[in-house]
Amino acid sequence: MIRVFLADDHVVLSRGLQLMLESTGEMTVVGTAGDGLEVLDAPALASCDVLILDLNLPRLSGSEVLRRLRERRPELPVIVLSMYAEDAVGLHLLRDGAAAYLSKHRPPEELIAAIHRVVRGRPYVPDTLAEQALSGPKSGPELPHAQLTPREHQVFVLLLQGRSASEVAAELDLHASTVSNNIRRIKEKLGARTIGDIVGYGHRHGLIH
Missing domain, CATH: 3.40.50.2300 (Response regulator)
Known part of the structure; x- marks a missing residue:
């Protein structure tokens, strides 16, 4: 069993x-x-x-x-x-x-x-x-979110789930500045300016249902 x-x-x-x-x-x-x-x-x-x-x-x-x-x-x-x-x-x-x-x-x-x-x-x-x-990807270049490091991807998924930066820091037991740096790098890789843009990216690529 x-x-x-x-x-x-x-x-x-x-x-x-x-x-x-x-x-x-x-x-x-x-x-x-x-x-x-x-x-x-x-x-x-x-x-x-x-x-x-x-x-x-x-x-x-x-x-x-x-x-x-x-x-x-x-x-x-x-x-x-x-x-x-x-x-x-x-x-x-x-x-x-x-x-x-x-x-x-x-x-x-x-x-x-x-x-x-x-x-x-x-x-x-x-x-x-x-x-x-x-x-790899069927056609075209690799999607931007595929370039995230494991930690960045973890933060990225939490942001898509609606967590705030402070909630991400508490949940992952990270310093607020570490989370801010991860979010900054995520924005750079996704071409986003705000967390709202990151969430919008998730919607466009079918990461949020």
């Missing part, structure tokens, strides 16, 4: 995932959490075989939960399940240590397949990300 921990702030979706996974007869949900800090503090996390993690969590983002878990429990496979398009953020998260990244638009059967694969110690890479990793 595969022991799954679910982290998603949408109770209905979390419950639906639990019913779907347990209906296979091969999996049991040993714990759930609705925010990032709750994930890290949950006793059930220590006994699970795989964590299914939403990116857009309150109090502590999924990307920061992933980063901290890579330090605390590097052996735990984490499947990031999010509304963000796979070709927008997937490669960044795989490089940051996720065992798999799937858009919530994917069919349930693919999530089940990903769980079986990652608990065997192998990453699960959807076709869209495999093609992107092998061939």
